[in-house]
Amino acid sequence: MASPTGTAETSPATEPRTPEQTTSKNPVTGTLSWADDRLGLAKVARGGLRKVFPDHWSFLLGEIALYSFVVLLITGVFLTLWFKPSMAEIDYQGSYQLLRGVPMSEAFASTLDISFDVRGGLLVRQIHHWAALLFVAAAMAHMLRVFFTGAFRKPREVNWLIGVGLFMLAMVEGFAGYSLPDDLLSGTGLRFVDGLIRAIPLVGTWLEFFIFNGEFPGTAIVPRLYMVHILLVPAILLGLIAAHLSLVVYHKHTQYPGPGRTERNVVGYPLFPVYMAKAGGFFFVVFGVITLMAAFMQINPVWKYGPYNPSQVTAGSQPDWYMGWLEGAVRIMPNWESHIGHTTWSWNIFFPGVLLMGVLMTSLVAWPFVERWITADNSYHHILDRPRNVPTRTALGVAAMTGYAMFWLSGGNDIIATHFHVSLNAVTYFMRAAVFAAPVIAYHITKRTCISLQRADLQRLEHGSPSGEIVRDPSGRFTEAHAPISRDEAYSLTQQRELPVLEATTGDDGAPVGNGISKRRARLSRWFLGANMAKPTADEIHIEKEAEPSHRAAELDSSESASQPSVEKAGSAH
Amino acid sequence: MSDEADSDKMNDAQIVPSSPGPIPDPGLEPYVERYSDTDPEVGRRVYRQIVTMYGLVPILAVAFVVFYFAIPRDAAVRFGPLHTSAMNLALGGTAGLAILLIGLASIHWAKQVMDDRESVDERHELASSPEDRKAVGQIWRTGAEESRLGRRKMIGLALGSALGALALPALVSLADLGPKPTSKLRAETIERTIWAEGVRLVNDVTFAPVKASDMEIGELVNAQPENLEKLEGAERQVERAKSSIIIVRMDPDSIKIPDSRKDWQVGGILSYSKICTHVGCPISLWEQQTHHLLCPCHQSTFDLGDSGVVVFGPAARALPQLPITVNSEGYLVARSDFTVPVGPSYFERDSRHDFKKGDN
Numbered sequence: 001m002a003s004p005t006g007t008a009e010t011s012p013a014t015e016p017r018t019p020e021q022t023t024s025k026n027p028v029t030g031t032l033s034w035a036d037d038r039l040g041l042a043k044v045a046r047g048g049l050r051k052v053f054p055d056h057w058s059f060l061l062g063e064i065a066l067y068s069f070v071v072l073l074i075t076g077v078f079l080t081l082w083f084k085p086s087m088a089e090i091d092y093q094g095s096y097q098l099l100r101g102v103p104m105s106e107a108f109a110s111t112l113d114i115s116f117d118v119r120g121g122l123l124v125r126q127i128h129h130w131a132a133l134l135f136v137a138a139a140m141a142h143m144l145r146v147f148f149t150g151a152f153r154k155p156r157e158v159n160w161l162i163g164v165g166l167f168m169l170a171m172v173e174g175f176a177g178y179s180l181p182d183d184l185l186s187g188t189g190l191r192f193v194d195g196l197i198r199a200i201p202l203v204g205t206w207l208e209f210f211i212f213n214g215e216f217p218g219t220a221i222v223p224r225l226y227m228v229h230i231l232l233v234p235a236i237l238l239g240l241i242a243a244h245l246s247l248v249v250y251h252k253h254t255q256y257p258g259p260g261r262t263e264r265n266v267v268g269y270p271l272f273p274v275y276m277a278k279a280g281g282f283f284f285v286v287f288g289v290i291t292l293m294a295a296f297m298q299i300n301p302v303w304k305y306g307p308y309n310p311s312q313v314t315a316g317s318q319p320d321w322y323m324g325w326l327e328g329a330v331r332i333m334p335n336w337e338s339h340i341g342h343t344t345w346s347w348n349i350f351f352p353g354v355l356l357m358g359v360l361m362t363s364l365v366a367w368p369f370v371e372r373w374i375t376a377d378n379s380y381h382h383i384l385d386r387p388r389n390v391p392t393r394t395a396l397g398v399a400a401m402t403g404y405a406m407f408w409l410s411g412g413n414d415i416i417a418t419h420f421h422v423s424l425n426a427v428t429y430f431m432r433a434a435v436f437a438a439p440v441i442a443y444h445i446t447k448r449t450c451i452s453l454q455r456a457d458l459q460r461l462e463h464g465s466p467s468g469e470i471v472r473d474p475s476g477r478f479t480e481a482h483a484p485i486s487r488d489e490a491y492s493l494t495q496q497r498e499l500p501v502l503e504a505t506t507g508d509d510g511a512p513v514g515n516g517i518s519k520r521r522a523r524l525s526r527w528f529l530g531a532n533m534a535k536p537t538a539d540e541i542h543i544e545k546e547a548e549p550s551h552r553a554a555e556l557d558s559s560e561s562a563s564q565p566s567v568e569k570a571g572s573a574h
Numbered sequence: 575m576s577d578e579a580d581s582d583k584m585n586d587a588q589i590v591p592s593s594p595g596p597i598p599d600p601g602l603e604p605y606v607e608r609y610s611d612t613d614p615e616v617g618r619r620v621y622r623q624i625v626t627m628y629g630l631v632p633i634l635a636v637a638f639v640v641f642y643f644a645i646p647r648d649a650a651v652r653f654g655p656l657h658t659s660a661m662n663l664a665l666g667g668t669a670g671l672a673i674l675l676i677g678l679a680s681i682h683w684a685k686q687v688m689d690d691r692e693s694v695d696e697r698h699e700l701a702s703s704p705e706d707r708k709a710v711g712q713i714w715r716t717g718a719e720e721s722r723l724g725r726r727k728m729i730g731l732a733l734g735s736a737l738g739a740l741a742l743p744a745l746v747s748l749a750d751l752g753p754k755p756t757s758k759l760r761a762e763t764i765e766r767t768i769w770a771e772g773v774r775l776v777n778d779v780t781f782a783p784v785k786a787s788d789m790e791i792g793e794l795v796n797a798q799p800e801n802l803e804k805l806e807g808a809e810r811q812v813e814r815a816k817s818s819i820i821i822v823r824m825d826p827d828s829i830k831i832p833d834s835r836k837d838w839q840v841g842g843i844l845s846y847s848k849i850c851t852h853v854g855c856p857i858s859l860w861e862q863q864t865h866h867l868l869c870p871c872h873q874s875t876f877d878l879g880d881s882g883v884v885v886f887g888p889a890a891r892a893l894p895q896l897p898i899t900v901n902s903e904g905y906l907v908a909r910s911d912f913t914v915p916v917g918p919s920y921f922e923r924d925s926r927h928d929f930k931k932g933d934n
Binding site for chain 2: 050051052087088089095116117119120122123126127155188191192194195196198199200201202203204205206208209210211212213214215216217218219220250251252258259260262263264265266267268269270273274275277278280281282283284285286287288289290291292293294295296298308309310311312313314315316317327330331332333334335336337339342343344345346348349380382413414424425428487488490491494495496535536537538541543
């Protein structure tokens with residue numbers, strides 16, 4: 001920096017100045033303008049406050065997951081005020097008489113304190129547990145909704161992947177939390193995970209010793225899982241949820257087919273005020289219902305299980321519901337184990353416990369890309385599929401759900417056996433077959449049902465809706481008159497995109513050409529798209545011949561003209 | 575995955591017609607007014623309902639506080655066969671209802687009072703314009719050029735390997751997460767228990783030593799090594815996870831005792847590891863008549879009348895048997911530690927010496 005070459009007679013700093021008078025014509029003044037001067041909030045609010053969201057009950061599933069997560073954060077903070085993540089042994093001296101003087105870990109003792117000595121502690125513990133169960137359930141239902149309606153297609157593949165990550169982490173988070181109280185049930189769950197980790201070929205024992213700091217159970221696992229449960233995973237979950245929601249805002253929400261709904265618009269209600277009240281209100285509904293559940297329905301009464309003791313277990317021990325399918329897979333797996341040299345390869349644990357999870361994850365991650373490859377469909381999709389219009393995808397989804405359900409049921413094979421007075425061994429053998437057979441049966445039933453439903457749609461379009469009027473013609477024959485369906489319904493029923501079945505491109509010699517469509521891909525395309533009913537032409541459709549009301553025609557014109565420029569400008573300045 | 579040529583061609587086809595079907599878009603359904611808009615009485619009722627729901631919340635909040643201080647912590651509420659903590663019920667009931675009412679009132683307001691005319695947002699192009707893409711390409715090239723990386727390639731390489739090298743200390747610093755399970759450490763930990771020659775078998779609740787003459791045929795005792803009692807805290811938990819046993823007495827004529835294990839038992843009294851060879855649950859569901867022992871976790875079933883071999887379920891290896899005898903006072907004592915590692919399998923486990931069905 002240059003040094004001053006001289007001193008001025010007067011300094012600008014010493015001259016009196018009056019602040020500039022700002023005369024604001026904008027109604028946004030005071031605090032708001034103070035904030036906007038610094039943060040530029042008005043720009044964001046102008047673009048976002050009237051953002052339109054479509055209405056449908058199935059769009060609430062993801063909201064339930066989000067709000068359960070918020071409830072988990074709030075109640076989780078409360079619980080950390082009293083919970084002690086320590087496996088140091090103490091003699092319990094709290095107010096639960098039946099366990100007085102029993103040696104237990106500080107983690108278990110502090111869980112008892114929260115349940116019996118902190119007023120409202122039991123309520124918050126139960127809210128936390130119910131919310132966790134609901135969080136995973138709602139996330140799974142939301143994921144199924146997205147799958148069956150094809151909402152994962154372009155441009156939303158990345159958000160699907162984020163969702164899969166969220167789902168995985170939700171299970172890890174749930175399991176970590178479940179293990180913290182160090183009661184008999186959660187300790188048994190940890191013992192199971194210890195066996196699972198050990199069974200991983202080559203590195204299992206190393207992982208076990210590193211995770212548990214030596215032998216099971218040791219003193220490290222609860223403090224470590226505590227860190228995972230309250231810091232590591234929630235932080236990642238928060239980040240992913242933020243990304244998930246940002247992408248929903250950027251992409252704008254998908255919508256179901258219907259009159260006025262197109263690929264270029266979104267029809268619904270504005271964020272301010274309607275969705276703020278509806279979505280905000282729904283948060284309170286979810287929170288309120290979970291709180292009432294916690295008030296009236298007991299969950300995880302750890303004082304009945306007692307402290308963890310590796311030499312005890314209760315018959316009928318079950319994990320939380322979302323781990324049930326893995327538990328079931330482990331139960332029905334045949335006892336395959338290889339002994340090669342002085343090594344042991346525990347396929348009986350590794351396949352169902354570790355590999356199966358990998359298979360589910362890989363399928364979920366890969367599906368949007370596999371479907372895109374099969375259909376060669378590269379266009380944007382903002383109108384959702386009705387599940388019947390994509391029979392193969394719907395059938396695959398139902399098959400996967402059925403397989404999951406079979407594994408899940410297997411996780412209760414002992415309960416099924418004792419409650420229905422059937423042989424445990426028979427239930428297990430049956431389930432071994434059912435996990436393979438049931439999805440195949442479900443696939444075929446679903447696919448045929450979807451095609452039948454397409455036919456029913458087609459019939460409705462071509463012949464109208466049964467009117468309930470029985471007509472007797474001169475020859476004595478009775479028929480039911482059909483009334484034409486409305487234009488709105490006809491539009492909704494024919495809005496789905498028809499994708500052509502790919503033909504294999506082969507040269508003269510019959511071999512596939514360079515980058516063309518291989519025979520295998522053409523076969524897959526036929527399998528995926530071949531069963532669809534062709535849409536009827538306008539002439540074949542039997543609709544009301546009413547004159548278009550003028551206001552609707554005007555609306556149509558305006559929306560068409562409004563959307564036109566955006567299409568033509570596609571690719572120009574944004 | 576997708577062929578390049580294909581996707582390029584299809585970029586032009588991304589803009590889809592707004593109505594791909596045979597019927598042109600009829601436009602939004604005509605707006606139908608709600609009762610709460612057309613009937614002033616309904617409108618007033620809805621208004622009253624919303625205000626009442628919000629109005630109940632402060633009352634419930636006060637009730638919560640009153641209950642919080644008024645109800646004794648150990649008070650219980652009984653309702654037929656059900657009973658619950660009065661505090662939990664009162665706090666949860668008032669708080670849950672209050673929270674729920676805020677939600678219901680807000681949604682009622684949104685659905686019945688707020689303007690319910692649907693509005694339409696146009697979607698924007700999601701992708702950047704070709705101009706933007708081109709400009710970014712240009713910016714990238716300019717920046718890359720200015721970085722001089724094109725001519726000084728070694729910088730990039732050096733940076734890459736520098737960042738990669740950092741992974742090494744990051745990973746290595748995790749090495750103290752736990753001890754390394756070397757063969758020496760395994761032999762001292764997961765491959766041994768505190769059972770040893772002469773250690774008495776004691777009841778796992780009372781720690782009373784078990785006398786051979788006290789065991790009836792068909793009886794099962796959950797037991798521990800006598801020296802477990804000296805251990806405390808984590809050490810005791812670790813040992814319990816390995817040395818827990820069950821002692822059963824069966825009619826010697828109704829079971830198979832291989833020649834190699836003739837002197838591992840005392841007149842039909844046999845002792846097995848209680849830790850399942852599957853994933854380590856403690857097992858003691860005892861089918862007295864069949865001599866089967868069932869694991870409650872994953873239903874692996876072992877035949878204690880046949881050296882603990884697996885007869886059903888996912889477990890792959892027989893339950894390890896603890897060689898026992900009686901001492902001069904008639905108490906059951908171990909003859910040695912288990913001859914094979916107990917509990918679930920692990921990769922380095924030498925499983926060639928476990929008892930297999932048919933061994934003698």
